[in-house]
Amino acid sequence: MYVDAIVQELFTRLRAPLIVLDADMELVAHSIHQDVEHDAAQVAMIVSRRGTTGAIESLERYRVKYSTEPVRIPGKDGGPGHVVVTLRSSGTVTGYLSFPDRFGTVIPPETLRAITAAAARLGEGLWEKSLDRRRGREHVRQLIEGVLGRDQHLRDYAVREIAGGHLLLPAQQYSTLVLGVRPGRSGSGSSPHMTLQQALNRIAPAGSTRSLGVVLGEEAVVIIPRAIDSADLAALLAETGAETVIAAAGGPVGSLEEVRRSHRQARIALNGVLRDPANYGDCASWQDLGDDRLLLQLPFEEMGPEDLPDALRRLLATRNAPMLIEALQAYLATGGNAVEASRRLHLHRSTLYYRLERVATCTGLDLADGSVRQELHLALRVATLMGVGKQAQGTAGSAGTAGTAAGEDFTLSAIRA
Structure with missing residues (x-):
């Protein structure tokens, strides 16, 4: 007043x-x-x-x-x-x-x-x-840090305060949402902290018992008393109204004491959004990560191109690598089904066979071998998450759908078999 x-x-x-x-x-x-x-x-x-x-x-x-x-x-x-x-x-x-x-x-x-x-x-x-407001926000920050922390005594205290103070609705399941700001994306000039706080104010307003959130460093953490599926996650992200904000959700847990696990899962999923926006877009859910649940926990910051298999390194360095990698990825993604892969790429099958033959020649690998395909699929995924060959793979779409290039009318009988 x-x-x-x-x-x-x-x-x-x-x-x-x-x-x-x-x-x-x-x-x-x-x-x-x-x-x-x-x-x-x-x-x-x-x-x-x-x-x-x-x-x-x-x-x-x-x-x-x-x-x-x-x-x-x-x-x-x-x-x-x-x-x-x-x-x-x-x-x-x-x-x-x-x-x-x-x-x-x-x-x-x-x-x-x-x-x-x-x-x-x-x-x-x-x-x-x-x-x-800061006194209230500081109290919430301390409670959330306590719930997410390693100290069991602080975690027990924070859980009692949140439940006893009716800061969240009691529920059978809780999920954690993590918000971040996409590096390098143009914004309105606001600082990342202000951007996250504004986003948080929209999806976790102060005093609401339907969610409890706070900005912690370079991320905002929101505890929500329900499971969050992919549709919920996309809706929550849209609710922030900020184009620079990205989001990830951890899996549901049965109590506030277990929220720490959901938070860890959400951070792993957010790592996927940061490392592979072409695949995940602006949001990802732990429940939809598949094999990336394991791969995204690799120490990518300590890894380099030399850690990739020699065969893949030769492929990434070869001429027309974008075209060849796109063909290989489609082939591997369809479980070695060349007919389906050519359909997805809008290529004639003979063109796909020629490009796969080039891959086999460059790598020295037999693509008809299931174990070889599995190893290549894994190596390509790791390379993507590492950011190795990003330029090559990013331009593959324009190169791969251009149709049959000159001389690309050979067949690969080993793959057909």
Whole structure:
């Protein structure tokens, strides 16, 4: 109520609709009135309860948080601009005050003094609000760290606190969701921590007993009192509204004491999303990993191309490797069924046979041997997860579906047999 009262007092002075966001770009307050309308940008923030992508980008572009004076941000395409004031408490940024710019060339001195005074009070008010919220968030963080930690005594205490404090609904199954930010993907300029916190606020809002979440380092962890299937996971990821966020779910466990295992599984699945986005997209579930459950636990950071079988290394280094690898992968994925592999690749069978013959010649392996196919399939999967030959495999689609190349009309009788 303290912040709301300041906003209404300032509105009475400015007669301009006001918006107040906290440092995490969540809506804290807005002016209430009947005779003055909020503009479209303000309405979007009021409806979504958070700063829009455009607002976040403008704060970054005009370096608003570094200014001690009101910053005038011009509107887009000739539209109305806004004045944004950074709110602080003892030098710490606590939020932002925004309102339409209707002052012409210069903000009148008396108006500027009123804005500055209100901003100082709002900065302190937001600090008090954030302190209360951080106390609650810090408590949740400690409990989740306790549940996920190795110390049995801390884990028992955290479980009692979560159950006794009714922080989560009692359930027969619990699952862990892990959120991360895709490295290298362009975003709105927000820090990874802020991006994760905003995503968390949408799928695990404070005070909800349907989930319990917190940002821990470079990931956000959410404990949910139910099993999560692939459809649930995709829906939860979409709910975050952030294109840079990726997600993974661990398998369901029977009690809060076992959530640590679900968290470990979710982190392994997230590793799959990071290492093989072509296969997993932006989310993966432990229950759908298959053999990758084991492979994704390999110490890839300590491995290099020299750890791959010599035959595969020769194949990766050969001319037209993308075309050959695509043919081999399709052949192996269909269990050595050349007819089905050629159908999937939209290739004539003679073209596929020729490319497989090239593979056999390059590697020195007999592809008609089931154990050889199994070893190659495993080695190719490991190479993909290692990132070895990524460029070759990434361009295979365009090369592999081009049809029959010149001279590719041979057959491979050994494979046909």
